[in-house]
Amino acid sequence: MASSSTFLRLWLTDRARDTLLSCVSKADLPAFRLACHDFSVRAAPLLFEEVNIDFRASTFTKPARMAALDRVGHHTRALTFTMAHTPETFLPPLLDPTTGEEVTFTYEPYTPTSRDSLSRLSNPTYGSWEMTDMLVKQYSPLFHAAANVPSFIRAFSSLPNLKHLKISCPGQEAVQRYRRSIVDYALISLRIAVERSNLSSLDTLSLISIHPGAVLYLNPIMGFGALPNSVKRWKRVTNLTICMDSIPLVPYPPSDHLKLLHSYLHLFASSLTDFVFRWQGVKGLSPLSLDKEVCLQKASPDMACPRRCHLALRPLKFEKLRNMEVENLVVDASQISSFITAHRHTIRDFNFEDTHLRSGDWDQALTPLTRISGSEKWKEKVEEVMDVPLLLSPVGLEEKRVNEALVDYFTCKPRPSRPSMGAWQKAGSRSRELFGGTPEHFRRFLRTSVFNSFPSSTAFDAINSSLKSDDAERKDAVKKGNAIFAFTLKNNEGQEESWHIDLKDKGCVGRGPAPEGKKPDVTLSLSDEEFGKLVAGKTQAQRLFMSGKLKIKGDVMKATKMEPVLKKAQTAKPKL
Numbered sequence: 001m002a003s004s005s006t007f008l009r010l011w012l013t014d015r016a017r018d019t020l021l022s023c024v025s026k027a028d029l030p031a032f033r034l035a036c037h038d039f040s041v042r043a044a045p046l047l048f049e050e051v052n053i054d055f056r057a058s059t060f061t062k063p064a065r066m067a068a069l070d071r072v073g074h075h076t077r078a079l080t081f082t083m084a085h086t087p088e089t090f091l092p093p094l095l096d097p098t099t100g101e102e103v104t105f106t107y108e109p110y111t112p113t114s115r116d117s118l119s120r121l122s123n124p125t126y127g128s129w130e131m132t133d134m135l136v137k138q139y140s141p142l143f144h145a146a147a148n149v150p151s152f153i154r155a156f157s158s159l160p161n162l163k164h165l166k167i168s169c170p171g172q173e174a175v176q177r178y179r180r181s182i183v184d185y186a187l188i189s190l191r192i193a194v195e196r197s198n199l200s201s202l203d204t205l206s207l208i209s210i211h212p213g214a215v216l217y218l219n220p221i222m223g224f225g226a227l228p229n230s231v232k233r234w235k236r237v238t239n240l241t242i243c244m245d246s247i248p249l250v251p252y253p254p255s256d257h258l259k260l261l262h263s264y265l266h267l268f269a270s271s272l273t274d275f276v277f278r279w280q281g282v283k284g285l286s287p288l289s290l291d292k293e294v295c296l297q298k299a300s301p302d303m304a305c306p307r308r309c310h311l312a313l314r315p316l317k318f319e320k321l322r323n324m325e326v327e328n329l330v331v332d333a334s335q336i337s338s339f340i341t342a343h344r345h346t347i348r349d350f351n352f353e354d355t356h357l358r359s360g361d362w363d364q365a366l367t368p369l370t371r372i373s374g375s376e377k378w379k380e381k382v383e384e385v386m387d388v389p390l391l392l393s394p395v396g397l398e399e400k401r402v403n404e405a406l407v408d409y410f411t412c413k414p415r416p417s418r419p420s421m422g423a424w425q426k427a428g429s430r431s432r433e434l435f436g437g438t439p440e441h442f443r444r445f446l447r448t449s450v451f452n453s454f455p456s457s458t459a460f461d462a463i464n465s466s467l468k469s470d471d472a473e474r475k476d477a478v479k480k481g482n483a484i485f486a487f488t489l490k491n492n493e494g495q496e497e498s499w500h501i502d503l504k505d506k507g508c509v510g511r512g513p514a515p516e517g518k519k520p521d522v523t524l525s526l527s528d529e530e531f532g533k534l535v536a537g538k539t540q541a542q543r544l545f546m547s548g549k550l551k552i553k554g555d556v557m558k559a560t561k562m563e564p565v566l567k568k569a570q571t572a573k574p575k576l
Contacts, residue, residue: 022046023553025555026046033047047075052079055081055082060148060151061151066151075161077161078162080168081166081168084168085171085173090180103134108127110149111153111192140182146189152193159199160200162199164204167206169183183214188224195229207244210244210245213257220234220267231267237272239274240272242287244277244284246280246281258285258293262296266316268318269319270319273320279328279329282328283356286330286331287326288316288324289331289338289339292334319346321347322348323350324350325351326352329356330356330358331355331357331358332359333359333362333364334360454489454528456535460499463501463565464509477503477565478504483522485558485565486498486513486522490526497511500512500515502514522558522559523553525550525553526544526551540563541563
């Protein structure tokens, strides 16, 4: 191919080359790089832009692997560090080999400043030679790999352009939260590596499926090898996402873990602009108002440490917070009101999703908005959103949520954890009938493009209806497609949303790039306007692709099978 002048002209054209590379799936990029040196150089930024590390005993100690990371690490922008809790990660008691008695082990991270191998060998890794000998004999190689701080520092030093760090430690059961775990030692090493590496671009941190005790080891204020300037490194983080395993509220919430969470969030108080927090499992207390929780203010003999000094917690205030979303909470209306008041000068958007009010109502919780705006006009907007929340993004919603909205509307039944519907609740059945007609009429009204910022996306509803209406046709489409097709649309405001058509298993359409737990085989990215033309038959996918208006990632051959499916949006008949 290199001898072809036509291909050379194509390859040396930046736009054409970038379009070609975007069409190559990530699974095929390794083979693509083997073609020639230039292919390898051009494909490397795409292949190593996102790196996933599933930590093992040899992850950061194998020389060949570390040499490869030195070569390609500068391409990495997002890193996902995963270490799941398993029976092998929990540490048994450390026993004295002579007496058989349990030995207390106080961990101090070993961070040698000298690169001289003789100097490193002359000092014990774990405090003393006796302790080091016991740990080497009784604990698995995975523990020593997790506690190998120098190897973590070397690995992260190879990622100078890292922008987004994701940490995932799933699988810890509630009964195991006070046991020693190898995962916690790995988190200490990871934190020290971030603090001592030159990661000037790192501004986004995501703690995905994290256990409550993890924030103790990720907080530099708590010690474990922290330096005086460690806090400054973490204060550069402006975007924080935390998905934490729930802390049961009965018979009492463990104050230790909640206080650790409160202290960790204080670390970002001066820098955070975007904050997302979710409890995984049962509902938990609001992380934004733990200083107002009674269980953290008064001593109780039932608590894990009843003699601990119960000093008042400092209120949590983010100086630059603009966007906030919390989910799966139990909170008081007064706590929400206090939060809005404290952040009224900076916050632009806040969302309390799946939130249960223990006391008060949503009118009381949102009272500060009246003082801030100087009037109660904001209630008109809030009532509209809360009455018909699906109007904001109706297309592609789950059938269950649509049905719930219909029941709430036509029975005047207020939904829990939401502000009251106000005047809409008082409307008579005749008024609702004149406005919404039948439930099926209202269902179409919820999904109409008038309220949707992606008008052409209504085609996905038509395709879904067509697939559901004829079982034989659906099975034929799955047989021919045999793939998950993702569509990423961009509207005139620059917003992006994704939908998928699953023709691999179920033969259905949904919101998001793929069904939960799966990945798309091919992703088509284009504007909402061009997608509308494509569905209407006013243009062809090949023409959009050649003009650069359509970008394809993944299996390009699969993408050629999409046009017959999209035509179902034209032939689908609306249900009256």
